Amino acid sequence: MDVLNHLLNGFHTALSFHNIYLCFIGCLWGTIVGVLPGVGPLIGITLLIPATFQFDATGAIIMLTGIYYGAMYGGSTTSILMNIPGESASIVTCLDGYQMTLKGRGGAALFISAWGSWVGGTLSIIGLMLLAPILADFAMKFGPPEMFAVFLIAFILIGSLGRNSFFKTMPTVFMGMLIGTIGMDPLTGVLRFTHGSKDIYDGLGILPVAMGTFGIGEVLSSTEGSLIRIIHKVKFSELLPTRKELRASLGPILRGSGLGFVIGLLPGAAHILASFVSYMGEKRLAKNPEEFGTGRIEGVAGPETANNAATGGAMIPFLGMGIPTGPAPAVMMIALLIHGVQPGPLFISQQPDIFWGLVASMYLGNVILIILNLPFVGIFVNILRVPFRILFPIILLICIVGTYSVNLSTFDLAVLLCFGVFGYVFRKLDYDLAPFVLAMILGPSIEVAFRQSLMGSGGSFSIFWQKPIALVLILLSCLMLIWNVFRALRLTRASWEKALELSE
């Protein structure tokens, strides 16, 4: 009953003309940045941060969150029509979505993608609405030892859920954490790795590092090959799927909703992981798995639903505990801090109007997005008609201006470019970059939690097993670490055995 009352108050806030307008702008901009390859919600959110200064905190978060889930809708358009993922979470949609386009069923793929995104998004908002307040109440009992344990599990998960093996991902996690230590130590004020430069007293900045690594790095990779892209036309009349396609997509959409929501709770590349796990799951469940990759509707329905459902899941630790589980929530956190709002255990109880206004606006936003992405999909497709050799300099300009807009610092631009090169090189070396950025974001928090725990206990490590929540979480972390090491060693042994067989 309480939840319903809060939700009704939330709708009262969200349904003001001003907030509906901001929600629409966020969703529209999010769809556009999702459609543009190499841009994504991170840049989309960063670019609009200065524009939010004229709004109140509720309006700002409504607009920025609209960009976040709007980008998930938009990312599938280029995957389906051009075989280029507009957003990293839509990579797997290319496999069957583009094949459907080649068979003349691109419209149906777009429809099912939008429909699945709506269902997944709506169900995950319900989960957010029910679970976030419970988690926030629970997290209020957390002190430094418990927070350290939570972050420890987060780091193990970041290492184990990446594209590569655990042993290959962990060095990038260590490096991200090391980069995160640059600047002034939060507890003692001692300067670390600054070499006397005042520009990095506050660290390198999450925004230029993340935008350089993902945005600039992505553009540099995309420009390696031909700058010519082929885009397929879709007529409005071709949008509707057949009854068979609708029936076939029902199961994947429902499964994708649950899977995406749960995976969204985990830190790491939740959207990418959710779409991959959904795809592999649907392939395993299918009667003819060999047909995946040739244009199966299940290969579009499941992943696109899962990556949208992951958005709601990702908002739970972000809003309820103040732990951003991805680069885009981390940037939203910065935006909220600028507005004087601190996400965390006290956020929901102290500022319920903002939280419930946001939840209500997400329901509204999902409706706006399905309208934008179905009958008006042609408008976004026209953006893609702009030749890539004209588009990529525009994307670069967006990255540069977006970075500059936050601190008005050319040093940030230098960091952006350096990490753009870093992101490009590491893509060539097949390293997963999301763990690096996440480790940089979360590293300072785990360090502070660890040092505060030892300060509080007078240097005794027993504080970590005297607190029951911390003890359970640390034991879980140890089990996960052992499991990951065992799995990685088993894979290494299997590859040795295969190499031996091949050589015989």
Next chain:
Amino acid sequence: MNKERAGSLFFLFTGIYGFVLAIQLPLGRLNEPGPGILPLCLSILLCISGLSWLILGKRKSGEEASPDLHAIIKNLATPLQIVVLSAAFILTFTLLGYLVASTLYLFLTFLWVSRFKIWVAIGLAVGIGVGSWYFFGKVLAVQLPKGLLPL
């Protein structure tokens, strides 16, 4: 030299660099851990990871014995051009102002990288440069540097 070994060198050098600097930071005591503890531990872990991958990283089956240098250089040409132009843009951004710097940047990118004809490159650069200046500066209210022009 395969991909894992190339990456491992990077981790190793980063670890060594971090170690040399971290050892100079105060490590504190157990009841008051200092700011040097985490960087030191991470540097050591990076060195171990880097060294391990350097020794154990091996060629996967099907991977080329040695990479085609000509192909690598050919592939690097466009990204390198973009990096050089972007660096020049960043360096001249505040001096020339956004409008002039972005127009020049776009012109050179369209001409040199995208290989448009000169008049097409000029037209696109001016159109997109002015359009972006208006969109970012007026619509989104981003504080863009004025530089040479009093706009």
